[in-house]
Amino acid sequence: MRKYLARRALYAAITLFGVSLSVFVVLRVLPGDPLVAILGAEGHAQMKPDDRARIMADLGLSDPLPLQYVRWLGDIAAGRLGKSFFRGDTVAEQILHRGPISAEIGVLALIVSWLVGLPVGILSAFRPNSMPDGLARALSVLFIAIPGFWLGMLIVLALLFWFGYKAPILIVHFWQSPWQNLQIVAGPAMVLGLAQGAYIARMSRSCLLEVIGEDFVRTARAKGLREWLVVMRHALPNALLPVITISGVLLGFVLGGSVAVEQAFGVPGLGRALVTAVIERDIIVVQNLVLLYAVIFVGVNVLVDLSYAWLDPRIRYG
Amino acid sequence: MSNPTNEPKRPSGVDRRTFLKRAGTVGAGAVVASRIHRPGAAAAQDATVRPDPAAKRGGTLRYAVHNAPAHFDVHQSGTVANIGPQSPMYDTLLRRSPKDGQTIIPDLAWKWEISPDGKRYTFHLRKGVKFHDGADFTADDVKATYDRIVHPPKGVVIPRTPLFSTVGDIVVLDPHRIEFRLTEARPKAFMLGSFASGWNIIVRKKTLEDNQFNLRQVMNYPGTGPFRHVSRKDKEVWIQERNPDYWNKGLPLVDKLEIYHMMPFSPELGSSFLSGKVDYARLLDPVSWRKAKEMQGVTAAAFNQSVIQAFWTNTVKNKALADARVRRAIHLAMDRPTLVEVVKDTAPMQVGGFVYPFHEMSTPRAELEKKLGYQKDIKPAVQEARRLMKEAGYANGIRNLDFVVRDIATFKLWAVAIQAMLKEHLNIDSNLRVVQTSVWFDEAQAGNFDLAISAIVSTLMDPSDIFSAWYGKDGPQNYSRWTNPAFHDVASQVERELDDNRRKALVRKAEDILEQDPPLIPVAYEQIYDAWYNKVHGQNPSTFFGIYDVVRWDPVWLS
Numbered sequence: 001m002r003k004y005l006a007r008r009a010l011y012a013a014i015t016l017f018g019v020s021l022s023v024f025v026v027l028r029v030l031p032g033d034p035l036v037a038i039l040g041a042e043g044h045a046q047m048k049p050d051d052r053a054r055i056m057a058d059l060g061l062s063d064p065l066p067l068q069y070v071r072w073l074g075d076i077a078a079g080r081l082g083k084s085f086f087r088g089d090t091v092a093e094q095i096l097h098r099g100p101i102s103a104e105i106g107v108l109a110l111i112v113s114w115l116v117g118l119p120v121g122i123l124s125a126f127r128p129n130s131m132p133d134g135l136a137r138a139l140s141v142l143f144i145a146i147p148g149f150w151l152g153m154l155i156v157l158a159l160l161f162w163f164g165y166k167a168p169i170l171i172v173h174f175w176q177s178p179w180q181n182l183q184i185v186a187g188p189a190m191v192l193g194l195a196q197g198a199y200i201a202r203m204s205r206s207c208l209l210e211v212i213g214e215d216f217v218r219t220a221r222a223k224g225l226r227e228w229l230v231v232m233r234h235a236l237p238n239a240l241l242p243v244i245t246i247s248g249v250l251l252g253f254v255l256g257g258s259v260a261v262e263q264a265f266g267v268p269g270l271g272r273a274l275v276t277a278v279i280e281r282d283i284i285v286v287q288n289l290v291l292l293y294a295v296i297f298v299g300v301n302v303l304v305d306l307s308y309a310w311l312d313p314r315i316r317y318g
Numbered sequence: 319m320s321n322p323t324n325e326p327k328r329p330s331g332v333d334r335r336t337f338l339k340r341a342g343t344v345g346a347g348a349v350v351a352s353r354i355h356r357p358g359a360a361a362a363q364d365a366t367v368r369p370d371p372a373a374k375r376g377g378t379l380r381y382a383v384h385n386a387p388a389h390f391d392v393h394q395s396g397t398v399a400n401i402g403p404q405s406p407m408y409d410t411l412l413r414r415s416p417k418d419g420q421t422i423i424p425d426l427a428w429k430w431e432i433s434p435d436g437k438r439y440t441f442h443l444r445k446g447v448k449f450h451d452g453a454d455f456t457a458d459d460v461k462a463t464y465d466r467i468v469h470p471p472k473g474v475v476i477p478r479t480p481l482f483s484t485v486g487d488i489v490v491l492d493p494h495r496i497e498f499r500l501t502e503a504r505p506k507a508f509m510l511g512s513f514a515s516g517w518n519i520i521v522r523k524k525t526l527e528d529n530q531f532n533l534r535q536v537m538n539y540p541g542t543g544p545f546r547h548v549s550r551k552d553k554e555v556w557i558q559e560r561n562p563d564y565w566n567k568g569l570p571l572v573d574k575l576e577i578y579h580m581m582p583f584s585p586e587l588g589s590s591f592l593s594g595k596v597d598y599a600r601l602l603d604p605v606s607w608r609k610a611k612e613m614q615g616v617t618a619a620a621f622n623q624s625v626i627q628a629f630w631t632n633t634v635k636n637k638a639l640a641d642a643r644v645r646r647a648i649h650l651a652m653d654r655p656t657l658v659e660v661v662k663d664t665a666p667m668q669v670g671g672f673v674y675p676f677h678e679m680s681t682p683r684a685e686l687e688k689k690l691g692y693q694k695d696i697k698p699a700v701q702e703a704r705r706l707m708k709e710a711g712y713a714n715g716i717r718n719l720d721f722v723v724r725d726i727a728t729f730k731l732w733a734v735a736i737q738a739m740l741k742e743h744l745n746i747d748s749n750l751r752v753v754q755t756s757v758w759f760d761e762a763q764a765g766n767f768d769l770a771i772s773a774i775v776s777t778l779m780d781p782s783d784i785f786s787a788w789y790g791k792d793g794p795q796n797y798s799r800w801t802n803p804a805f806h807d808v809a810s811q812v813e814r815e816l817d818d819n820r821r822k823a824l825v826r827k828a829e830d831i832l833e834q835d836p837p838l839i840p841v842a843y844e845q846i847y848d849a850w851y852n853k854v855h856g857q858n859p860s861t862f863f864g865i866y867d868v869v870r871w872d873p874v875w876l877s
Contacts, residue, residue, distance in 0.1 A: 031753070032753075032757040033757075036756040036759045036760070037755075037756060038388050039394060039395075040395055041775075042787070043394060043477045051473055051474070051475050054472050054473030153585060168595075169554075171551070171554065266584075266585075273553065276553060279754070279755070281756045
């Protein structure tokens with residue numbers, strides 16, 4: 001098991017190193033000048049070459065790229081994560097302030113996806129080609145197809161025009177006011193969770209259909225067990241492995257999707273901070289947030305791998 | 319005088335001579351005022367902002383405007399992201415009246431004098447004014463502020479610097495008197511407008527020195543303004559409180575400002591206003607604004623923005639586009655009323671020519687609408703455009719033009735429409751290349767485009783500002799790299815002419831040249847949509863020009 005763990009950790013470290021290097025290089029290679037956002041179009045147009053040189057030096061952008069990269073790694077190691085180009089706030093401060101909201105959205109979305117996806121999948125699998133199955137399949141295709149940001153905007157507009165309601169516009173953390181916090185995170189979590197729930201429903205349906213044809217399920221039925229016991233005790237645990245796998249992958253979708261969905265709901269989370277940083281070309285913020293998302297994604301996938309090993313001894317000893 | 323500590327006392331008695339003198343002045347004033355078509359040219363030295371006698375004090379004004387600023391140095395900024403939240407903390411030498419947004423009135427200077435030759439501007443500064451850190455305000459602070467604006471140090475870029483290109487010396491006469499000596503006279507309206515610009519806030523000399531004359535990363539530097547910094551959450555809200563030591567006694571009227579950062583034209587801004595989460599919203603999208611207009615207890619206003627939405631043709635890179643006939647043909651092929659219609663649900667626009675269509679010196683709208691290129695029926699314009707293309711040797715059109723589009727909804731909509739118009743009317747083929755804002759300005763400055771669409775701002779409505787910045791030979795926003803000696807000569811005369819009537823004639827002459835040899839193609843002029851709940855009193859921007867001059871909230875009160 002230790003060897004397995006060490007191997008996974010090594011792969012994760014290599015992946016993160018690759019991500020850090022590629023995001024660092026890509027952000028510096030892409031066209032676009034951060035000084036436009038700093039000085040505005042008029043100021044940028046008036047800027048003389050020596051002004052540019054001075055400002056770039058102040059921002060630390062005129063140093064050789066390897067030096068900039070090493071300095072960034074040093075900042076990460078020190079937990080500072082560098083400073084925004086613009087307002088001088090550290091990225092660590094931004095993450096501490098906005099991160100909890102985005103994390104809540106991610107976790108809630110995952111819970112919603114399981115709570116919705118799994119029962120629907122089970123229902124579909126045990127009544128294949130019935131009307132409920134057809135309805136569940138149609139709805140899951142619908143939720144997979146609808147873009148989250150669009151659904152988010154519809155929900156915001158419907159709540160506004162029908163009930164005159166809008167969620168709080170400032171960040172309220174759970175420990176400050178659970179009720180207000182729930183109003184902020186509920187919408188995005190539902191939108192993201194339903195979309196991921198649709199994947200889980202489809203995956204759990206197909207896995208269960210495969211498993212319920214197996215000999216051990218037939219044996220369980222032959223023993224006279226009730227159908228729900230057959231499902232819960234015998235079929236479901238054996239069908240869950242692929243669902244767990246896809247949940248890890250789906251967390252990536254949740255992270256990616258949260259960028260647009262936070263924007264649609266006007267939630268001041270990390271996703272929105274990333275959008276703003278991209279627009280402003282605040283590359284220090286972008287590279288740190290992308291790396292953070294990569295760390296979360298890789299971390300969750302390592303956990304998924306470990307849970308495999310725990311759930312299935314063949315993998316542990318393989 | 320309700321504020322005798324700041325301004326010298328005047329004798330209260332009125333004798334016969336004084337009466338006759340004042341009557342004569344009032345009479346002359348009335349004659350002058352009757353000749354002024356627009357309040358833009360007006361300047362009222364005795365109109366310091368006073369509180370509305372009916373005003374109630376107290377309360378919190380929740381105001382939503384634009385995203386968070388990229389930095390904190392107002393002088394170095396060109397965006398409402400700075401002016402919106404930071405203006406309430408600062409004052410300027412002169413200001414635009416919050417009543418009409420145009421008349422120039424006293425601010426930190428309670429009086430000013432202009433020498434007969436127009437080359438000396440002397441400002442009398444208020445006494446007893448204190449910065450938020452308790453320091454006294456003096457002429458040294460004005461000098462330090464303007465020295466930096468006029469001659470920015472290395473690494474500091476101030477877009478308003480060209481407005482003061484004729485300022486030679488700034489001389490402190492005494493702690494409360496300062497003189498600006500010009501190397502060459504400029505029209506009063508231009509100079510006073512520059513001093514009254516909301517961008518030119520007065521900051522402490524010591525603040526500038528302590529920060530090596532760069533305030534980009536200094537969030538809370540002391541001003542003398544009606545509100546003081548309390549706290550700020552990046553990209554969320556900036557909270558300010560009433561300055562109890564404000565020099566203008568009785569102001570401000572609200573106790574607290576909560577300034578929310580929200581993307582302009584965004585559903586987030588619209589929904590925050592419509593749900594009552596903010597009291598005043600600036601830069602609303604048209605759909606939310608129309609909804610607000612229908613709501614009871616809400617006022618919605620539209621006013622002119624200091625921006626031109628334009629289309630550039632690279633006269634250096636592309637031989638065909640260097641030909642004035644081809645550029646005029648493109649200018650004529652634009653169906654402007656349709657272009658305004660195309661974006662009506664994204665941003666409010668109006669048709670205009672090369673000078674702000676609402677400026678007193680530009681061609682009046684009714685006259686403009688009779689000209690080719692601005693008519694609703696575009697057939698005659700297209701016919702003329704085709705004739706010009708034939709004459710220039712491009713009867714079969716032009717192929718493969720690189721059309722760089724700034725990645726903003728209005729420009730993307732327009733780009734598709736313009737591409738179709740050019741193809742249909744002139745057989746000009748172009749390939750759209752949508753790029754982010756920062757890339758667009760990079761490409762435009764480097765000349766990496768054939769056609770390009772975006773928007774640019776000016777500080778003043780005055781034609782001299784735009785003639786130099788947008789159309790000047792080395793103008794920072796002359797992205798077409800356009801030159802026309804006849805125009806530059808007229809523009810130089812416009813800059814120097816002190817007589818309004820002669821200046822107006824020169825502006826019209828310049829417009830005629832631009833019509834025939836366009837440096838850019840005007841697409842439209844933007845309007846701003848604001849809305850507020852009727853409990854907010856003391857501000858109605860309907861006659862304002864732009865969103866950069868009157869944003870201090872000192873006379874605003876809540877019922």
